[in-house]
Amino acid sequence: MIGAAGMIEAAPAAGNDFVTVKNTHFARSGKAYYIVGANFWYGGYLGAASGVGERARLLKELDNMKALGINNLRVLAVSEKTEMTSAVSPATTAAPGQYDENLLAGLDFLMAEVAKRDMTVVLYLNNFWQWSGGMTQYLNWFEGTPALDPNVTRDYETFMQKNAGFYRNAAAQAEYRNVIAKIVKRVNTITGKPYTEDTHILSWQLANEPRPGNSKSTPEEKAVYVKWIDDVAGYIHSLDKNHMVSSGSEGLAGSAQDAQLYLDAHRTKNINYLTYHLWPKNWGWFDSNNPSGTWDNAIGKSRDYLNTHIELAKKLGKPIVLEEFGLDRDGPSFSIKATTKIRDRFYREVFDVISTRAAKGDPIAGFNFWAWGGAGRAANADYWWKPGNDFVGDPPQEEQGLYSVFDSDVSSLLLIKEYADRLHAIKR
Numbered sequence: 336m337i338g339a340a341g342m343i344e345a346a347p348a349a350g351n352d353f354v355t356v357k358n359t360h361f362a363r364s365g366k367a368y369y370i371v372g373a374n375f376w377y378g379g380y381l382g383a384a385s386g387v388g389e390r391a392r393l394l395k396e397l398d399n400m401k402a403l404g405i406n407n408l409r410v411l412a413v414s415e416k417t418e419m420t421s422a423v424s425p426a427t428t429a430a431p432g433q434y435d436e437n438l439l440a441g442l443d444f445l446m447a448e449v450a451k452r453d454m455t456v457v458l459y460l461n462n463f464w465q466w467s468g469g470m471t472q473y474l475n476w477f478e479g480t481p482a483l484d485p486n487v488t489r490d491y492e493t494f495m496q497k498n499a500g501f502y503r504n505a506a507a508q509a510e511y512r513n514v515i516a517k518i519v520k521r522v523n524t525i526t527g528k529p530y531t532e533d534t535h536i537l538s539w540q541l542a543n544e545p546r547p548g549n550s551k552s553t554p555e556e557k558a559v560y561v562k563w564i565d566d567v568a569g570y571i572h573s574l575d576k577n578h579m580v581s582s583g584s585e586g587l588a589g590s591a592q593d594a595q596l597y598l599d600a601h602r603t604k605n606i607n608y609l610t611y612h613l614w615p616k617n618w619g620w621f622d623s624n625n626p627s628g629t630w631d632n633a634i635g636k637s638r639d640y641l642n643t644h645i646e647l648a649k650k651l652g653k654p655i656v657l658e659e660f661g662l663d664r665d666g667p668s669f670s671i672k673a674t675t676k677i678r679d680r681f682y683r684e685v686f687d688v689i690s691t692r693a694a695k696g697d698p699i700a701g702f703n704f705w706a707w708g709g710a711g712r713a714a715n716a717d718y719w720w721k722p723g724n725d726f727v728g729d730p731p732q733e734e735q736g737l738y739s740v741f742d743s744d745v746s747s748l749l750l751i752k753e754y755a756d757r758l759h760a761i762k763r
């Protein structure tokens with residue numbers, strides 16, 4: 336369609352209303368809206384017209400996800416240029432005020448194609464981790480400290496404690512707000528539509544997995560974190576009256592295991608719904624070199640984690656989205672040839688808890704598995720990403736194949752389809 340502005344307009348999609356919160360659920364065009372989602376951090380990268388862009392692949396990935404019943408994508412909106420080898424390049428912003436228009440237009444293209452398929456997108460505006468530059472890169476710009484790559488320092492506790500300095504650094508926060516305004520107030524160069532008017536954006540998200548500090552976060556760090564979430568979410572709402580805002584929190588694992596902190600950080604009216612993530616291997620509950628010996632521990636703790644957060648959502652009276660979860664391939668192996676029997680069993684366990692409690696009316700808004708690898712393939716024998724390689728579900732700070740769900744993982748895709756159908760069938 337050629338719109339009045341002479342711009343190419345996406346065909347009007349079915350549900351042309353914003354997703355909103357209705358009591359403790361999502362609603363859209365008067366109906367319940369459940370997220371059956373994929374993490375697709377690189378969706379905007381594939382949409383670029385040149386350089387890293389692979390628009391033909393993007394269209395195929397979106398069609399394949401749509402066919403499975405996937406209706407939502409969680410996407411990195413902004414990356415920061417950095418010296419760190421564990422980070423993606425190129426980056427959306429090379430320095431304060433300098434932007435890569437090719438990548439920004441890639442996000443435009445993604446949003447235009449998402450609209451044609453009536454999907455929705457959660458766009459996160461920063462990253463607590465280093466794989467897109469993120470908060471440590473802001474501190475390099477404004478504190479002059481080296482951007483810290485935990486893959487190099489092997490010291491996550493120090494990384495997390497120093498990264499929390501981002502919330503207190505006034506110059507970094509000012510630039511972060513400039514970047515937020517750059518994206519939120521953008522006009523899509525493909526459709527001519529302002530992002531604030533795009534009903535296919537489900538929400539803006541402060542960052543990927545923001546944490547208050549490390550596992551020993553102090554009361555002062557926690558107070559700074561709670562205020563940061565409230566202030567930045569309020570700032571986004573001041574720019575955009577239409578869309579929801581979420582934090583991107585992992586839940587208790589990202590809140591120093593402090594439930595009161597998680598509640599305090601998400602009580603504000605500026606946070607419209609809750610998020611949590613589930614990582615049994617990352618958190619040491621599951622040892623993929625000893626699967627039979629650690630499975631019971633992993634699945635028991637995972638079920639507890641799921642149910643605990645649904646209960647926390649009840650306490651706050653807000654919907655909650657499980658927006659990341661994953662497990663590695665059998666072996667363990669990064670190879671696409673490896674089977675995924677254990678991961679499929681884990682996915683089914685997670686889906687069963689989510690779909691059963693959603694059907695009962697619990698404040699569940701859906702899930703996003705981590706992460707869509709699709710047609711992407713690891714390029715190097717050591718499975719590490721290098722500039723120019725395919726993008727897969729695993730960002731550059733992890734082996735390419737660790738948690739990705741590829742288009743050849745048929746058993747996993749069928750499982751996702753099975754549970755997509757279940758969630759979409761829930762009537763509220």
Ligand SMILES: O=C1NC[C@H](CO)[C@@H](O)[C@@H]1O
Nearest residue numbers: 464543544617659730733
């Ligand atoms: O946000 C995230 N959570 C866990 C993923 C897998 O380890 C990781 O790749 C990503 O940084």
